[in-house]
Amino acid sequence: MNRMELQKRIFAYSAVIPVVLIFAFLRVIPIFQNFLYSFFNSTVVDPMQEFIRLENYQELLKDNLFLLSLKNTTLFALFVTVFSVGLALLVAVLLATRTKLGGLFETLYFLPVITPMVPVAVVWKWIYDPTYGLLNYFLSLFGIKPLGWLVYPDLAIWAIIIMSVWKVIGYNMIIFLVGIRDIPDSYLEAATIDGGNKFQVFRFIILPLLKPILLFVTIISTINAYNVFTQVFIMTSGPQGAPGNAVRTLVFDIYENAFRYFKTGYAAAEAVVLFLIVLLLTLIQLRTGGKEK
Amino acid sequence: MIRKIFFPALKYLILSMGAFIMVLPFLWMASTAVKPPSEVLSWPPEFLPRHVTLENFRTVFATAPFVRFFFNSVAMATLCTFSVLLTSALAGYVFAKFRFPGRTALFILVLATAMVPFETYMIPLYISMVKLELVNTFIGLLAPYLIMSYGIFFMRQNVLASIPDEIIDASRIDGASEWSIFFKVIFPMLKGSVGALSIFAFMQTWAAFIWPLIITSSRELWTMELGLGMFQYRFTVDLGPINAGSMLSIFPVLLVFLLMRRHIIKGITLTGLKG
Numbered sequence: 209m210n211r212m213e214l215q216k217r218i219f220a221y222s223a224v225i226p227v228v229l230i231f232a233f234l235r236v237i238p239i240f241q242n243f244l245y246s247f248f249n250s251t252v253v254d255p256m257q258e259f260i261r262l263e264n265y266q267e268l269l270k271d272n273l274f275l276l277s278l279k280n281t282t283l284f285a286l287f288v289t290v291f292s293v294g295l296a297l298l299v300a301v302l303l304a305t306r307t308k309l310g311g312l313f314e315t316l317y318f319l320p321v322i323t324p325m326v327p328v329a330v331v332w333k334w335i336y337d338p339t340y341g342l343l344n345y346f347l348s349l350f351g352i353k354p355l356g357w358l359v360y361p362d363l364a365i366w367a368i369i370i371m372s373v374w375k376v377i378g379y380n381m382i383i384f385l386v387g388i389r390d391i392p393d394s395y396l397e398a399a400t401i402d403g404g405n406k407f408q409v410f411r412f413i414i415l416p417l418l419k420p421i422l423l424f425v426t427i428i429s430t431i432n433a434y435n436v437f438t439q440v441f442i443m444t445s446g447p448q449g450a451p452g453n454a455v456r457t458l459v460f461d462i463y464e465n466a467f468r469y470f471k472t473g474y475a476a477a478e479a480v481v482l483f484l485i486v487l488l489l490t491l492i493q494l495r496t497g498g499k500e501k
Numbered sequence: 502m503i504r505k506i507f508f509p510a511l512k513y514l515i516l517s518m519g520a521f522i523m524v525l526p527f528l529w530m531a532s533t534a535v536k537p538p539s540e541v542l543s544w545p546p547e548f549l550p551r552h553v554t555l556e557n558f559r560t561v562f563a564t565a566p567f568v569r570f571f572f573n574s575v576a577m578a579t580l581c582t583f584s585v586l587l588t589s590a591l592a593g594y595v596f597a598k599f600r601f602p603g604r605t606a607l608f609i610l611v612l613a614t615a616m617v618p619f620e621t622y623m624i625p626l627y628i629s630m631v632k633l634e635l636v637n638t639f640i641g642l643l644a645p646y647l648i649m650s651y652g653i654f655f656m657r658q659n660v661l662a663s664i665p666d667e668i669i670d671a672s673r674i675d676g677a678s679e680w681s682i683f684f685k686v687i688f689p690m691l692k693g694s695v696g697a698l699s700i701f702a703f704m705q706t707w708a709a710f711i712w713p714l715i716i717t718s719s720r721e722l723w724t725m726e727l728g729l730g731m732f733q734y735r736f737t738v739d740l741g742p743i744n745a746g747s748m749l750s751i752f753p754v755l756l757v758f759l760l761m762r763r764h765i766i767k768g769i770t771l772t773g774l775k776g
Contacts, residue, residue: 212673215679216599216679217599217601218679219595219599219679219680219683220595220599220601220604221601223591223592223594223595224591224592224595224596224607225681227588227591227648227653228592228610228611229646230588230647230648231610231611231614231630231650234626234644234645234647234648235614235617235648235650236610236614237625237629238622238624238625238626238627238629239614239617239621239622239625241622241625241628242621242622242624242625245624245625245628249627252627252631252775253631255580255625270532273688298515299516299519302512302515302516303516309513313516313520314744314766315759315762316520316523316524317519317520317523318762318766319523319524319527319528319755319758320523322704322755322758322765323527323751323754323755324704324707324726324729324750324751324754325710325726326708326710326730326747326749326750327530327726327729327746327750327751328526328724328747328751330530330730330733330743330744330746330747331527331529331530331744332526332531332730334529334530334740334743334744335526335529337576339542339544340541340542340543340544341547342525342546345544345545345546359772371521373521374523374526377523380521380680382766392675405593406508411729415665419561431571431618434618434619435619435620437620437710437711438710438730440729441710441714442730442733443515443526447584450703454766461696462620462624462703463711463715466624466627467627467715472628474673476624476625479620479621479622479623479624480621482620482621483617483618483621484616486616486618486621487616490616
């Protein structure tokens, strides 16, 4: 190895090693520790107090709050994904041709994506207000009686779903727009010359070519939806938890068990469940995404 | 003829209705923020305030240390952005242009962690902070945001796409050291992607919620988001001030977005970054 090669090697290691060490400390080690702690009866001060094998996991299966959280989160993820992907696809198709007005629409649809969650959750909470809320006012115009949007558990999850769809549509839309605009014009022209109408062009040209992106967006939306926390925390609970605790989600349950009841190992086991769900979704994305290419 | 008019009209009708729903919460927030208390709780709701007042903003600053929250957020987001930029550009450049034993393994390690949600390992991270006595400190608050897996991936892609080997070799022949090549040649050439990444890192840190919530206990360390979240519990009925606080929290992000819309959208679409 000559001198220049040696210098290159020294630089590469001295640049990468500190970064990798920070990574190890802030990401890699905690990810593994979380698995480890889930097999222990633990406290914050002593995370490995007593090795209890799978007891935390056995507890989880009997824990109604956990099962409720899992059910709520799955329902939430399912509906947020279906609605936000479907509506975003519709908007993207309508905005596919670049126009001045289209650029304005893009910006407006994208606005909720870039805004932080807390202020928008605050204003949606106000919109959902049972007595003076804007939503109940609009509904009253159609003769619908006022509803306690964030109060009734059955309704509260839908209120959170609607708000979350609103928040992420713009993100999905942007990704779809890139995909649709990448389709060569000649494909679309050829289809139109062959006598295809707009719907047929969408169904037989755009949709099949968009499939890998559609899958990507669906998986990303589902993963993000499984991590829902902030809007639930702001809109349906108080700092003391209960009584307004209408929608319990997985991360909320993890947060409460770990940081309010200090059942660290137990909460770590819940986090492992979340990890496995995300892992499964990622693997689906990698496998089918790989096949497409 | 009907087709030519009807379909575009329908299209813009759908788009406009959608856009109205997208914007309405922001307008409602702004309107509530400048209404006097007597107008806030009115039925039917009034869309425009009859009297515009800044009283609510005064109340926000008087009842909670929002100036403090604001500067905490600014300091946290700025420091983390610099850290993410430096570590991402440096590691991205090395992963793209240097060959050394362990390179692939380390890169895969970095990339694999990108898929893992923060919520799944925040408990052990919190415990590490307890051991290092960093709970309720500024360093503890910003630690998780000092690096970004996607950032490294993003910068690596950009180095591969936009920096030819010849430029690096030419600088070496001129006798420049590896570090000065990075800072004086490479970093300036990555201006565009550095811009996109910095906006993204800033916004992500600004919006952080669950970590500030668990790691801080004293108000002095609260960020804008956390402060607002706690403030709205305590003053549930004071909707004017709450919405005024929301406006303050949204304003910097909105400003950056409107000024640099192209960069942001480019950054997001290139890497599939989460918003």
